[in-house]
Amino acid sequence: MEWSFLLVQALSGLASASSLFVIASGLTIVFGVTRIVNFAHGSFYMLGAYVAVTLVPWLLEFDRSPWLFFAGVLVSAVVVGLFGVLMEVTLLRRIYRVPELFQLLATFGVVLIVQDLVLLAWGPVDIPGPRAPGLRHGVYILDQRFPAYELFLIFVGPAVLALLWLLMHRTRFGVLIRAATQDREMVGALGVNQAMLFTGTLFLGAALAGLGGALQIPRVSANPQMDLSVITEAFVVTVIGGMGSVPGAFLAALLIGQLQAFGVLVFPKITLVLVFLLMAAVLVVKPWGLLGRPEAAAGRAVLPEGILDPRPLDLAGKLLAAVALLGVLALPLLDAYAVKVGTEVLVLALAAFSLNFLVGNGGIVSFGHAAYFGLGAYGAGLLVTRAGLPMEPALVAAPIVGGASAALFGFFVVRLSGIYLAMLTLAFAQIAYAVVFQWVEVTGGDNGLVGVWPSAWAASREAYHYLTAAVTVAAIVFLRRVIHAPFGATLRAARDSAQRADAIGVDVRMHRWLGFTLAGAAAGLAGGLYAFSKGSIDPTLLGIPLSVDFLSMILLGGIQSVLGSIAGAAAFHAVKDFFMPLTDHWRLFLGLSIIAMVLIFPRGLAGAWASLRGRAA
Amino acid sequence: MTLLSADGLTKRFGGVLAAKDVSFALNAGEMLAIIGPNGAGKSTTFNMVGGQLKPDGGRVTLAGHDITGMPPREVCRLGVGRTFQVAQTFLSFSVLGNVQMALIAHHGQTRRLLAEASAMHREAALALLDRVGMAAQAGRPIGELAYGDVKRVELAIALAAAPRLLLMDEPTAGMAPAERASLMALVSAIAQREGIGVLFTEHDMDAVFAHADRILVLVRGEIIARGTPEEVRADPEVQRVYLGHSGTRAAARARRAAHG
Numbered sequence: 001m002e003w004s005f006l007l008v009q010a011l012s013g014l015a016s017a018s019s020l021f022v023i024a025s026g027l028t029i030v031f032g033v034t035r036i037v038n039f040a041h042g043s044f045y046m047l048g049a050y051v052a053v054t055l056v057p058w059l060l061e062f063d064r065s066p067w068l069f070f071a072g073v074l075v076s077a078v079v080v081g082l083f084g085v086l087m088e089v090t091l092l093r094r095i096y097r098v099p100e101l102f103q104l105l106a107t108f109g110v111v112l113i114v115q116d117l118v119l120l121a122w123g124p125v126d127i128p129g130p131r132a133p134g135l136r137h138g139v140y141i142l143d144q145r146f147p148a149y150e151l152f153l154i155f156v157g158p159a160v161l162a163l164l165w166l167l168m169h170r171t172r173f174g175v176l177i178r179a180a181t182q183d184r185e186m187v188g189a190l191g192v193n194q195a196m197l198f199t200g201t202l203f204l205g206a207a208l209a210g211l212g213g214a215l216q217i218p219r220v221s222a223n224p225q226m227d228l229s230v231i232t233e234a235f236v237v238t239v240i241g242g243m244g245s246v247p248g249a250f251l252a253a254l255l256i257g258q259l260q261a262f263g264v265l266v267f268p269k270i271t272l273v274l275v276f277l278l279m280a281a282v283l284v285v286k287p288w289g290l291l292g293r294p295e296a297a298a299g300r301a302v303l304p305e306g307i308l309d310p311r312p313l314d315l316a317g318k319l320l321a322a323v324a325l326l327g328v329l330a331l332p333l334l335d336a337y338a339v340k341v342g343t344e345v346l347v348l349a350l351a352a353f354s355l356n357f358l359v360g361n362g363g364i365v366s367f368g369h370a371a372y373f374g375l376g377a378y379g380a381g382l383l384v385t386r387a388g389l390p391m392e393p394a395l396v397a398a399p400i401v402g403g404a405s406a407a408l409f410g411f412f413v414v415r416l417s418g419i420y421l422a423m424l425t426l427a428f429a430q431i432a433y434a435v436v437f438q439w440v441e442v443t444g445g446d447n448g449l450v451g452v453w454p455s456a457w458a459a460s461r462e463a464y465h466y467l468t469a470a471v472t473v474a475a476i477v478f479l480r481r482v483i484h485a486p487f488g489a490t491l492r493a494a495r496d497s498a499q500r501a502d503a504i505g506v507d508v509r510m511h512r513w514l515g516f517t518l519a520g521a522a523a524g525l526a527g528g529l530y531a532f533s534k535g536s537i538d539p540t541l542l543g544i545p546l547s548v549d550f551l552s553m554i555l556l557g558g559i560q561s562v563l564g565s566i567a568g569a570a571a572f573h574a575v576k577d578f579f580m581p582l583t584d585h586w587r588l589f590l591g592l593s594i595i596a597m598v599l600i601f602p603r604g605l606a607g608a609w610a611s612l613r614g615r616a617a
Numbered sequence: 618m619t620l621l622s623a624d625g626l627t628k629r630f631g632g633v634l635a636a637k638d639v640s641f642a643l644n645a646g647e648m649l650a651i652i653g654p655n656g657a658g659k660s661t662t663f664n665m666v667g668g669q670l671k672p673d674g675g676r677v678t679l680a681g682h683d684i685t686g687m688p689p690r691e692v693c694r695l696g697v698g699r700t701f702q703v704a705q706t707f708l709s710f711s712v713l714g715n716v717q718m719a720l721i722a723h724h725g726q727t728r729r730l731l732a733e734a735s736a737m738h739r740e741a742a743l744a745l746l747d748r749v750g751m752a753a754q755a756g757r758p759i760g761e762l763a764y765g766d767v768k769r770v771e772l773a774i775a776l777a778a779a780p781r782l783l784l785m786d787e788p789t790a791g792m793a794p795a796e797r798a799s800l801m802a803l804v805s806a807i808a809q810r811e812g813i814g815v816l817f818t819e820h821d822m823d824a825v826f827a828h829a830d831r832i833l834v835l836v837r838g839e840i841i842a843r844g845t846p847e848e849v850r851a852d853p854e855v856q857r858v859y860l861g862h863s864g865t866r867a868a869a870r871a872r873r874a875a876h877g
Contacts, residue, residue: 059638303760308709482730489734490727493718494709502780503667505693511727545673 004142009261011141015150018157019212023230024163024209024237024249032181032244033201036092037100037419039107042231043114044080045205045240048213049222052076053129056217066134077211080136093534094599096198099305100419105555106598108548112591113228118224120585129217149218155216158197160208161250166251168246173200181244182293220329228544229274232430236275239423244290251290272434273276276427281423282411284320287416287419300388304495306360310562316613316615321563328469339430340533341577344463347530349569350472352553353479354522359551361457361516363495367422368429369523370549374542375432376402376524377531378443381452391455395471395528402524403517405432410516426544433542448538452531468529475522476566482518483562487502491515549576552594558604567605620645620814621666621782628661628674635661637838639675645781648805653835654859658820662835667699667784668692669794675703679782687755698775699784699858703791704767706759713755719777727806727824729872744865745773749793765796772804783808789824797821798818801828826850835860 026191027041056072095103135152138145168174176197180187188194213226220226237256241248247443256275263274283530288294315319331342351373357366379401380394409428416424436443443449458464482488494501503507540546549572558566575593580586601608618644626639636658643649651659664670666677668689677685684692689699691727707715720738721727741769749769754762759770762834768788775783788804789797805828819825825832832841832849834860842852849855 060773242876283677301728305706306709309711309714355630405827485732486721486726486729486734486737489710489714489718489721494711495708497705499669499701500707502689502694503701503705504719504774506722506727507690514728518722 002142002281005535007142008144010145011146011237012150013257013261015153016260017253019215020233020237020257021117021157021250021253022160023209023212024234025246025252026205028238028246028249029233032206033177034092034198036103037105039231040087040110042227043111044084044194044209045230046081046226047074047083047153047211049226049350050118051079051218052214053127053222058131064133065197067109069132073214077207080210081203081207084202085199088202102598105551106595109591110593114341115224116588120127124224125605126221126223127220131218140395144562157290160228164246175434177201192412200255236279236427237349240279240289242289243450245291248289261590269438273431276431279427284412286417298517304363306363306559307562332465336461337466338590339461343468343533343571345528345570346468346472348573349566351523351526352473352550352565354519355550356559356565357479358519359554362486364423364512365422368425368547369427370431370522372406372520373527375405376527377537378436380528381449381531381537381595384452385449389530398528399521399525401617402527403521406520410513414512429542429547433539436542448536449537453535453536454532464533474524479522480562526609556597556604558606562605564604564606571605618645620680623666626665626672628665628670629673635836639840641833643814643816645814647830648815648828649828650810650831650840651818651831651835652825657835658838661836663784663786663818693778696781697784698772698778698780700775700788702786706767706771708760710759712751712757712759713742714766715759716773716777717743719774723778730732731821745776751771758785761788765792780813783813783815787818789821797824813834
């Protein structure tokens with residue numbers, strides 16, 4: 001390889017690092033002040049691109065000058081900043097005090113809403129942007145042609161860093177941002193107008209995301225998938241850099257830009273995996289990222305959000321469980337459609353239950369639980385389609401695959417806590433997704449695998465329904481037993497006070513790891529059952545949207561309830577199944593429902609059931 | 618016999634020498650207090666003994682076992698119970714459940730998947746709660762208790778490991794004066810009756826001088842005095858650096874005023 005080629009590769013790495021930093025800096029500033037991990041940051045980025053591809057060509061009609069191009073880009077950023085203000089005033093303000101899982105979900109609701117609104121406003125077709133006047137040519141660097149716009153982008157990142165530094169150190173607003181990042185309570189106690197500070201921060205953060213998006217238009221067409229693809233990268237950058245640290249984000253963006261630029265030469269297909277491996281490695285050595293600080297010390301005496309003291313079922317609970325079980329068994333008396341939905345609900349109920357085993361019982365907020373569900377499905381599906389095995393061994397393999405991958409990822413995950421843990425589970429899920437998506441020869445890539453059918457004896461819908469019922473009910477009863485058993489209690493104890501658990505002789509990390517593995521195995525089993533109920537599998541089974549569905553189910557069911565997630569899965573799936581065919585805007589509907597759930601229904605169905613029965617929920 | 622010995626413990630945080638060549642020994646049934654002004658290195662020393670911090674130099678031995686740098690869970694299994702400056706309990710559990718959990722851990726049963734946790738070690742847990750005078754509150758959620766009572770439950774949790782040594786970091790911090798005296802009397806009675814060694818740090822001088830058999834005075838990471846309460850009280854160096862001449866006189870005046 002020639003030096004000139006390597007140099008150009010490094011330069012293009014710098015250019016993408018620059019873009020990544022502009023976006024990630026906004027995310028990290030918003031997190032620092034509000035302690036909210038804003039999923040919708042990717043939506044702001046997408047909006048920035050869409051506003052710019054609309055506004056900039058209109059401006060260039062007047063005069064094709066570079067100044068108008070950049071004025072258009074800046075105005076787009078400001079417009080997106082105003083969207084940030086809107087989001088802060090209407091939503092974030094109401095959820096600063098709710099548990100972080102709810103915050104993540106609520107901001108994901110915004111992602112869904114924006115996706116639908118963008119489709120409404122701009123349609124599903126990619127919109128190419130204009131090229132920047134004056135920067136359309138190539139520059140020759142050691143005989144290699146390099147686009148001038150990329151060269152320009154290289155300088156944007158350091159310029160934004162310098163401006164942010166000035167803002168943070170030379171203005172009152174910036175000093176307040178830094179102060180709030182270090183100690184939010186103290187800033188409040190000093191009488192600072194928090195509402196203004198938070199609104200201003202959201203403006204700044206969203207505008208940076210919008211700027212990042214608007215600057216991309218000469219390179220990429222505006223498209224409706226931009227939000228989720230950029231948000232994962234931005235998360236990775238902020239997590240590696242240390243959440244809340246702007247210089248950390250800069251450092252991390254540089255690292256990742258170079259890793260991608262050179263990784264693509266060595267492992268062209270798995271650069272995403274390289275990036276996540278870097279993140280895992282950094283977090284194992286420095287759990288708070290390169291330049292991050294540990295989260296505020298625990299020791300506050302607050303009740304954990306989750307399962308408290310599980311009690312045996314009372315009479316009403318037993319009756320409810322019996323009715324539900326009878327309903328499941330009686331479904332084949334109704335039509336075939338009811339059986340299909342019933343089978344799906346059972347499978348999802350097991351997946352949701354296994355997630356709440358982690359979230360509600362262990363305080364381990366996994367944002368990528370679909371990975372283990374999907375890997376279980378692929379494990380079973382590959383054995384049937386590629387190895388020619390029948391259903392029975394494939395269903396045995398599904399929990400083994402789910403559990404083994406959870407054990408592998410969990411080994412890193414349980415070293416972290418809180419938001420870093422959630423981000424790492426998300427990252428691992430994206431790795432699994434990328435592998436399944438890109439390993440076309442084995443997994444069939446985007447098309448997935450077809451022909452995953454049950455054995456002859458279970459081939460009818462009814463027979464498969466009863467098989468699913470037997471397996472899922474047995475698995476749920478077992479997991480419930482574990483919650484009541486010493487192992488479940490130990491996970492709760494470690495959640496309540498890791499320090500105390502350690503001091504009574506509990507190996508906290510080991511128990512959390514075993515718990516993560518068990519939950520992964522249960523999710524894998526559910527995935528295997530799902531594969532045979534559909535006859536086909538595809539990568540969406542590992543995707544973020546399905547992970548969010550699972551989280552919505554347990555939230556709807558009530559994460560402080562042992563059995564609530566079953567009801568949550570049933571209600572969520574029934575509603576989704578009913579509404580999705582009726583409307584083109586189910587994302588909008590789902591997003592609004594998630595937000596409504598977080599705002600007005602935070603204890604879920606189980607909470608409503610408890611208050612209905614006159615107990616304090 | 619010597620239960621715990623620390624030899625030349627040293628810990629550095631960046632440029633700050635938090636503990637410098639700290640050595641002491643503690644016998645079974647003895648109560649040893651570490652006192653000193655804020656930032657003297659009491660908690661650092663304490664955490665090096667309990668396994669929460671790894672010393673940069675020196676050795677900790679428990680009944681002849683080298684426990685230097687062992688994680689807290691292993692230190693616990695060798696018979697060390699611990700309470701924290703801010704009480705650490707399992708907030709979602711009942712009072713009884715907290716002690717049951719400690720017993721489950723002590724018996725190495727935390728990986729059982731099928732047993733009913735709430736039915737295990739009930740009698741033993743109630744007996745422990747009885748020893749600290751909390752049996753009547755067994756069924757309540759621990760979050761409902763007054764702080765002094767939480768500290769008692771924490772003591773019962775620490776005793777569940779059948780410890781030979783109790784480490785208590787400011788056992789009476791945050792408690793009302795009457796509660797303090799009774800908690801310290803309780804600890805001292807248990808220590809004497811069962812031959813448990815107690816290492817504690819404390820800011821409340823009444824508690825220290827009333828219950829400690831011996832006292833170490835730590836200032837800026839170094840032991841400047843050691844001995845019985847009488848010896849330490851009379852030590853001119855301690856008076857100068859820690860209690861202070863004016864402080865001693867003020868304390869004496871305050872005591873005369875309070876007792877008429």
